[in-house]
Amino acid sequence: MKTSFSIRKAEATDMSSVLNLIQELATFEKEPDAVIVTEQDLIQHGFGQDSLFTCFVAEVGHQIVGMALGYPRYSTWKGPTLHLEDLIVTNSFKGKGIGRALFSAFIAFGHEQGVKRIEWAVLDWNTSAIDFYTRNGALVFDDWQVVQMDEKAIHQFISKSQN
């Protein structure tokens, strides 16, 4: 049975549903307690002055069942690029082409903006996602590693530097 859905740009009132999707992905990625962002944060950061991201949502009827969220980045080799931070479809609506439609909307958005590259990250065990991306012309690089300093590490680094 075909599921009818539509894709549109998110509005501030969608952020409650979007946060539920973010939480669902964190649980899927085995980090259920990692989400500290609130609905108010998402509204302020996405729809206030100097918006930090652009979000698309997928709707079935009036239910938000998926989202794609990203923001500009900059390559010192190529110029302006776009980063896809999250692409999420709620579990019960997977396998219906909604993820592909969200992905297409995001790529079309990057194309309209004239960016030189669209980029994202994927967990190496998520082979179905990797297959989907490579089938659609993306390159997967296994020689880059992601490095992060969290708030605590930043504070410790600053404290040490001042001693």
Place this chain on the structure above:
Amino acid sequence: MKTSFSIRKAEATDMSSVLNLIQELATFEKEPDAVIVTEQDLIQHGFGQDSLFTCFVAEVGHQIVGMALGYPRYSTWKGPTLHLEDLIVTNSFKGKGIGRALFSAFIAFGHEQGVKRIEWAVLDWNTSAIDFYTRNGALVFDDWQVVQMDEKAIHQFISKSQN
């Protein structure tokens, strides 16, 4: 012999030197022909309206010998973060503490901005950089892979979607 240097925020007039450093890094990373950005691009993207990045430079006398360049990102789990795109010291001035000073200036900048995380990527064979980062409290993740669609792949994807 100690080399005296200073760190400051870059100005548009520094972009010619910054581009030389970018080209030097591309050569070090075995991709000498990958840089298509021009000095004019860097001036427009970094110092025009809606600046896409912030850059710090290291100076010895009036010579630019290093740079750190980054921009905001957004974590749907944590909130606003900062990305370090490039940290470069010209080869003849390596080993004098200039890289560490640029890195410190960038971390301090993130701390002032109150970001939840500072992140970047490193090539897995660049073990001296990885050692430096982990010594300073960063975590290196080897389970994330970087995925990219370049302009050509974006165009092909859009063309196929329209058929």
